[in-house]
């Protein structure tokens with residue numbers, strides 16, 4: 001990590017002491033820092049380069065800070081200021097996050113459950129939708145730029161790094177700032193949409209939907225849908241297509257595959273992505289693993305009474321099950337008419353199925369997910 005221009009203990013803008021480097025990507029190095037006036041712990045992003053940063057690099061870092069400030073969303077890293085280093089370079093002052101990028105979770109091909117995927121990606125989808133609404137396209141969504149925050153018992157998600165974001169004239173109010181500097185690589189190859197890769201393509205905000213589709217696929221499958229180390233190879237892989245592994249629930253697989261539609265017009269919009277993904281915040285568990293409720297006890301009693309048992313077992317089952325069923329039926333009527341609600345009576349989201357439901361869907365039932373803080 002070339003951090004020579006900045007060293008531990010350096011003072012930036014007479015105020016921020018650099019404590020230690022936290023990480024860096026292709027464009028910057030992020031330091032943990034302390035505001036010596038308030039003792040606040042912060043994160044400072046400086047330009048990564050050997051020698052002097054170019055005017056384009058300086059401008060890009062300032063634009064990055066502006067983009068994050070324009071978006072201002074609870075799930076976007078909070079940028080507080082842009083200050084100058086002693087050498088006159090821009091330095092971005094941000095909130096200091098405690099946690100890890102999503103890339104850390106995916107290391108070694110780890111697979112994420114649909115519920116966990118929803119918990120991680122829903123805040124990202126909300127943040128990116130807010131960015132689009134304000135004329136900002138991120139263009140570099142990838143696991144390294146999605147940060148999972150652990151703050152005591154709190155779990156949260158932040159989108160980082162608007163380093164190659166496209167800001168509309170509406171967002172920035174300055175036409176010259178909209179253009180990307182010549183020769184600037186926009187995006188990261190495995191997450192780039194076909195319209196970003198093909199000459200003459202006209203990329204727009206829907207490249208972010210594509211990248212979110214790649215991330216979702218990677219989380220569910222433990223590998224990326226398309227991989228190549230050059231654009232032509234990646235386009236060829238994209239044309240061959242990718243389908244989600246069989247263990248992914250079909251409605252989720254369909255969503256991810258639609259997000260990866262070659263034609264941007266066929267990709268779902270982010271509100272639709274949010275809605276369809278949020279259906280996976282609930283978890284299927286086998287009925288036998290749930291605490292007894294009147295409805296489930298009756299099902300169990302009926303199964304016990306009709307199941308193949310030894311005569312003695314059948315008698316015993318009937319002795320227990322029939323009085324229990326009568327009692328519970330009365331109880332259940334009272335329960336439902338009183339409008340009480342628990343895991344078994346909570347209305348569940350409507351689900352779309354094609355063909356016969358799978359066995360897991362017959363025996364399982366939906367229970368409310370635990371709050372978003374649980375991951």
Ligand SMILES: Nc1ncnc2c1ncn2[C@@H]1O[C@H](COP(=O)(O)OP(=O)(O)O)[C@@H](O)[C@H]1O
Nearest residue numbers: 023024025026027028030043095096097161163
């Ligand atoms: N505010 C922050 N608090 C803590 N760590 C951060 C913060 N911002 C970035 N990082 C860490 O630094 C890494 C690089 O930051 P990023 O802004 O993505 O730089 P680059 O533009 O070079 O990719 C991130 O992946 C993350 O691990």
Ligand SMILES: [Mg+2]
Nearest residue numbers: 025144145161
């Ligand atoms: Mg980055």
